Amino acid sequence: MNIVELKSVANAIVAKQKGVLAADESNPTIKKRFDSIQVESTEENRRRYREILFTADGIEQYVGGVILFDETLRQSTREGVPFPTLLSSRGIIPGIKVDQGAKALALCPGDKVTEGLDGLRERLAEFRQLGAQFAKWRAVIEIDERDIPSQFGIRANAHALARYAALCQEAGLVPIVEPEVLMDGAHGIERCEVVTAQVLEAVFAELDAHRVQFEGMLLKPNMVIAGKKCARQAGVQEVAEATLRCLRRYVPAAVPGIVFLSGGQSAEDATDHLNAMNAMGTQPWQVSFSYGRALQAPVLAAWRGQESNAATAQQALLRRCELNGLARDGKYDRAMDHG
Ligand code: 13P
Numbered sequence: 001m002n003i004v005e006l007k008s009v010a011n012a013i014v015a016k017q018k019g020v021l022a023a024d025e026s027n028p029t030i031k032k033r034f035d036s037i038q039v040e041s042t043e044e045n046r047r048r049y050r051e052i053l054f055t056a057d058g059i060e061q062y063v064g065g066v067i068l069f070d071e072t073l074r075q076s077t078r079e080g081v082p083f084p085t086l087l088s089s090r091g092i093i094p095g096i097k098v099d100q101g102a103k104a105l106a107l108c109p110g111d112k113v114t115e116g117l118d119g120l121r122e123r124l125a126e127f128r129q130l131g132a133q134f135a136k137w138r139a140v141i142e143i144d145e146r147d148i149p150s151q152f153g154i155r156a157n158a159h160a161l162a163r164y165a166a167l168c169q170e171a172g173l174v175p176i177v178e179p180e181v182l183m184d185g186a187h188g189i190e191r192c193e194v195v196t197a198q199v200l201e202a203v204f205a206e207l208d209a210h211r212v213q214f215e216g217m218l219l220k221p222n223m224v225i226a227g228k229k230c231a232r233q234a235g236v237q238e239v240a241e242a243t244l245r246c247l248r249r250y251v252p253a254a255v256p257g258i259v260f261l262s263g264g265q266s267a268e269d270a271t272d273h274l275n276a277m278n279a280m281g282t283q284p285w286q287v288s289f290s291y292g293r294a295l296q297a298p299v300l301a302a303w304r305g306q307e308s309n310a311a312t313a314q315q316a317l318l319r320r321c322e323l324n325g326l327a328r329d330g331k332y333d334r335a336m337d338h339g
Contacts, residue, residue: 002172006216007256009133009174013093013218014257017325018064020176020290022261023053024097024136026069033296039305047075052303053296054086056314062321065093067136067176067290073127084131095134095176096127098164102140111153114139117163124171134174136220137164141181143195143227154202162206169216176259176290178220179203183263185227189234193224193242200250214254220290221247222263223273236269240276244283253284260287262294267320268337270294271327279330288328295320 013020025033030049031041039045050072066087073096076082084094100116114137124135139157141149161177168175179199181192200221207214224242226233234242247258262270270291277287289295298320303313326332 003213003216005172006169006174006213009093010216010218010256013064013134013174014259014286014288015064017062017328019062019288019324019328020065020067020095020259021053021059021063021295021321022067022136022290022292023050023072023296024067024069024095025292026097026101027071030069033300034305037300037304043071045305046071049303050075050083051077052310052313053299053317054083054092056317058318059321060090060092062325063092065095065134067095067097068132069097073130073132082131088131093133094131095136096132097138098123098127098135099137102138105153105156108150108153108156110142110144110148111150111156112140112142113153113156114160117160117167120164120167121171124167124173128171128173132173134176134218135164135168136176136178137161138178138180138220141179141195141199143181143185143187143191149195149199151198154199155206158199158202158206161203162210162212165207165212165217166210169212174216174218175212176218176220177203177207178261180220180261180263181222183222183225183228183265186229187227188230188232189224189226189238189242192222192226193246196222196224196246197250200246204250204252214252215256217255218257218259219251219255219285220259220261223260223265225265225273228264236272236276239273240280243273244277244280248283251285255285257286257288259290262289262291265294267294267297268334271320271323271332271337272334274324275327275330275332278328289324291324295324
């Protein structure tokens, strides 16, 4: 492990104004996104869609890294330039999703655990050779009214995240550690804060036990937010305050950056929340984004699978990136989305 190199990659991903474009939807997930715009999920349509994203003019000012799916890491532009090469040539760092999805945790009804550790050392070596410089692993923590997640469910996920992160650093890849507490459900923001705190505490204890160097990783957490079905939805400032309070208690200052997931928030809400946090002043770490849906929803809506819409789709992506770039400085205003 070369910690100097890992640190410099992690810092470059969250450089001023910059964040991450999460474009690592697995084939079942991208199919769902394409279904919503009546586009067939063929290998060529997936390639072309990602090409539209990665060749959008100007996004390199706001996008420090892109997370790719295995298939995408091996695809190329129409001219035959491999996507990782294209991204690197634009100053955007290519990354790779390496987990293999969340499955039911045996004997723990309701809890899930993410799979993908077997053979991971060999896969990481190949991904690095294909040009990836960082990786992502997502743990999924569901909240229900009573006792889900269980303490053991949290521990099992934290342990897997730490084993993944250690393997990444051994292989010279920056691990993005993503423990996602889902916003599905009817729980209030208070319960989300309690569970997020338990999860972060467990994750950093395991990372430390596994000798992961905090300086050479990034954390991708959920924001502290009410469940979608909760009658009382917290305001923007309340979300920002609860999220920073929770993170400041449990995330070591040695971590270079926090890159939030959007998790089903609207594009505007995700930008607004990020903005409110950055408007609260300097934090121990960079406070940035690693959005999937919140960056891509406007792009999919503009594209609709039509070649004639490609340029408009790219403008929609650039606009969303630019607004999140402003939110990195606390300079976004919701009115900008309605101008
Ligand atoms: P969302 O921003 O759509 O939640 O996606 C981010 C991601 O990479 C989830 O693993």
